[in-house]
Amino acid sequence: xxxxxxxxxxxxxxxxxxxxxxxxxxxxxxxxxxxxxxxxxxxxxxxxxxxxxxxxxxxxxxxxxxxxxxxxxxxxxxxxxxxxxxxxxxxxxxxxxxxxxxxxxxxxxxxxxxxxxxxxxxxxxxxxxxxxxxxxxxxxxxxxxxxxxxxxxxxxxxxxxxxxxxxxxxxxxxxxxxxxxxxxxxxxxxxxxxxxxxxxxxxxxxxxxxxxxxxxxxxxxxxxxxxxxxxxxxxxxxxxxxxxxxxxxxxxxxxxxxxxxxxxxxxxxxxxxxxxxxxxxxxxxxxxxxxxxxxxxxxxxxxxxxxxxxxxxxxxxx
Numbered sequence: 641x642x643x644x645x646x647x648x649x650x651x652x653x654x655x656x657x658x659x660x661x662x663x664x665x666x667x668x669x670x671x672x673x674x675x676x677x678x679x680x681x682x683x684x685x686x687x688x689x690x691x692x693x694x695x696x697x698x699x700x701x702x703x704x705x706x707x708x709x710x711x712x713x714x715x716x717x718x719x720x721x722x723x724x725x726x727x728x729x730x731x732x733x734x735x736x737x738x739x740x741x742x743x744x745x746x747x748x749x750x751x752x753x754x755x756x757x758x759x760x761x762x763x764x765x766x767x768x769x770x771x772x773x774x775x776x777x778x779x780x781x782x783x784x785x786x787x788x789x790x791x792x793x794x795x796x797x798x799x800x801x802x803x804x805x806x807x808x809x810x811x812x813x814x815x816x817x818x819x820x821x822x823x824x825x826x827x828x829x830x831x832x833x834x835x836x837x838x839x840x841x842x843x844x845x846x847x848x849x850x851x852x853x854x855x856x857x858x859x860x861x862x863x864x865x866x867x868x869x870x871x872x873x874x875x876x877x878x879x880x881x882x883x884x885x886x887x888x889x890x891x892x893x894x895x896x897x898x899x900x901x902x903x904x905x906x907x908x909x910x911x912x913x914x915x916x917x918x919x920x921x922x923x924x925x926x927x928x929x930x931x932x933x934x935x936x937x938x939x940x941x942x943x944x945x946x947x948x949x950x951x952x953x954x955x956x957x958x
Contacts, residue, residue: 673857673868673873674859674860674864674867674868676841676859676860677857677858677859677864677868678841678857678858678859679855679856679857679858680839680846680850680856680857680858694799694802695955695957696797696798696799696802696807696905697797697809697810697905697907697955698955698956698957699807699808699809699907699918699922699954699955699956699957700915700918700919700922700956700957700958701919701922701956701957701958702919702920702922702923702926703919703923704923705761705920705923705924705927708760708761708762708763708764709721709762709763709764711762712916715916715917715920716789716914716916716917716920717762717916717917717920720762720789721762721763724768725759725768725769725770726755726758726759726762726763726768726769726770726789726790727769727770727772727787727788727789727790728755728758728759728769728770728771728772728788728789728790728791728792729771729772729773729774729778729779729782729783729787729788729790729791729792729793729909730747730749730751730752730755730771730772730773730774730791730792730793731749731751731773731774731793731794731861732747732773733861733862733863734749734751734793734794734862734882734883734886735749735886735887735889735890736749736750736882736885736886736889736941736942736944737749737750737751737793737794737882737883737886737941738750738751738752738792738793738794739886747771747773749941750812750882750937750938750940750941750942751792751793751794752771752792753937753940753941754792754811754908754925754928754937755769755771755790755792756769757924757928757933758790758792758908758921758924761920761923761924761927772787772788774788774791774793775840775841775842775860775861776793776794776840776841776842776843777840777841777842777860778842779791779793779795779842779909780801780804780805780909783804783805783909783910783911783912784804784805784911784912786911789910789911789917790908790909790910790917790921791805791908791909792908792909793909794814794880794882794883794904794906795807795906795907795908795909796814796844796880796904796905796906796907797810797905797906797907798844801909804912805909805910805911805912806909806910806911806912806913806914806915806918807907807908807909807910807918808907808908808910808918808921808922808925809907809922809925809952809954809955809956810905810906810907810952810954810955811906811907811908811925811928811934811951811952812882812905812906812952813903813904813905813906813949813952814880814881814882814904814905814906815880815881815900815901815902815903815904816829816845816848816849816878816879816880816881816900816901816902816904817829817878817879817880817881817884817896817897817898817899817900817901818831818832818876818877818878818884818896818897818898819869819876819877819878819884819887819888819894819895819896819897820869820875820876820877820894820895820897821869821893821894821895822893822894822895824875824876826875826876826897827897827898828897828898828899828901829849829852829878829898829901830898831898832849832852832853832854832875832876832878833852833853833854834854835853835854835855835875835876836853836854836855836856836857836873836874836875836876837849837853837855837856837857837874837875837876837877837878838856838857838858838859838864838865838868838869838873838874838876838877838878839856839857839858839859839865839877839878839879840858840859840860840861840862840864840865840879841858841859841860843879844902844904845878845879845880846858848878848901848902849878857873857874862877862879862883862886862887863887865877865879865887866887866890866891866894869891869894870891870893880904881896881900881945882942882945884896885942885944885945889944905952908921908925922954922956925954926954928951929951929954934951935948935951
């Protein structure tokens, strides 16, 4: 049975009456940790040269979008058009952002709808997209190897990542917070000094908490963290508020606490050197803001975070 089952059961039972957290009988033996869970004692080191100072959220200015089905000759968009589908790397374990609907088997969410808008701009049909499931740690490698055309997976734009891949303009501005069990007494990141905190490997969230907590546990997916929290193997989960909102929606015994303590600008990842595709994606994002599509997608998936904010303002370096 897949490890996601526990979280799924919690989601399905959220609307029915159940025991209060204090009535739950504790396990007599510790449950096994998720596969590939590891304790991290220091931020991941890199042998590469430090990233140069940059303005990470400034992207390439788009031109006018070509008509769907009529991509410029020799462009990366024409290559995608001739193939007959856009290949997009997405998540399937982040409820609301990128998750597999257990009833339909389809991958859905805010990020997924952004990828569909890119496909629609190329083909005139938002269904002409092949989704490849990627973990946070796999995102850059899959772009570098050309296994996907784009990655739309809660990917924070950083100067370090810009050494390896290119990014669109910011399509969503998130921020890191903390998820805990209700009545835990934890009120935010400043309450985590003596706690065990779970994060996903390959995420910027790890570096943001590694020196603030007693123990950091790294796992492949955020649903692994939810299982660890439910089984008492972690005191808290810390990552972007968008991801935490999805986890909290799956378990009524959890809550998101504290204010944002980082800024996490999400961008669409594109293989390095494909400037025409970056400009094209930026044109799609510009149109989504202008015609209200961005707000519609927000309302569909993220209204639990509050009324739709103003979409991020685009910033360009040329």
